[in-house]
Amino acid sequence: MSVKGIAHIAIQAKAYKATISFYINVLGFKLGHHWSLPAFQIKEASMLISPDQRTCIEIFDNDAVIAAQGKKALSEEEVAHGALLHLAFYVDNVDEIYQKALAHGAKAFIEPASLSLGEPPLQIRNAIIHSPNGEVIEFLEEVDFDMSSTTNVN
Numbered sequence: 001m002s003v004k005g006i007a008h009i010a011i012q013a014k015a016y017k018a019t020i021s022f023y024i025n026v027l028g029f030k031l032g033h034h035w036s037l038p039a040f041q042i043k044e045a046s047m048l049i050s051p052d053q054r055t056c057i058e059i060f061d062n063d064a065v066i067a068a069q070g071k072k073a074l075s076e077e078e079v080a081h082g083a084l085l086h087l088a089f090y091v092d093n094v095d096e097i098y099q100k101a102l103a104h105g106a107k108a109f110i111e112p113a114s115l116s117l118g119e120p121p122l123q124i125r126n127a128i129i130h131s132p133n134g135e136v137i138e139f140l141e142e143v144d145f146d147m148s149s150t151t152n153v154n
Contacts, residue, residue, distance in 0.1 A: 008047065008056035009087060011135060012068070016044055016061045018105075019133040023048050023057055026097070026104045027089060032056065041065040057087075086128070086136035094139045098127040101139075105132035112139075122147065 013019035023029040029048040036043055042064040048057045060066055091097045094112045102108060110128040117124060125141040 006055055008058045009084070010058040010060060010066065011133065012060045012062060012064060012066065013133050014062050015133065016059065019059055019131070020046055020048065022101075022104055022106070022132050023059070026101050026106070027051075029057060086138055088138040088140050090142050091139045092141070094125050094127045094141050097139050098129065101129045101131070101137070106130060106137075109136065118147075120147070 011019065020031065024031065028051045032047045032049040034044070034046045036045065042060060044061040045064065046059045048059060050056060098108075098112050106129040109130055110126075112125065112127040114123065114125045116122070122143065122145070124143050126138055128136060128138045131137050
């Protein structure tokens, strides 16, 4: 028995339909399934399937009572501690998806840039935005983080 990967990440949306539209129109997800569960105060929920057909994002309406980590931020400026920090998506071209996200209502956070991480240096190209719903999303061009044969963490 072993972990095979991340199945889905759940998001509670302030604007349910607009959040779904952003993930579909900007990031290429597709609507896989839609449901409601009145017993759990869930009016609307959807599972969006990623372009790799393997990982999903589950979107809940703003009033849904669901298991959550941390606490909700009281404002857009406040950081919710004890919660998910950001989502990161591999993309073909950081600059293009960054501009597309901004055109669909995302807010700029860190513009596209190339960085050198760690030792031995690992070159990455990334950018970070705040989605229209408020998630912090990183766009990252494909990179192999598996340096396990050369890294010693002790």
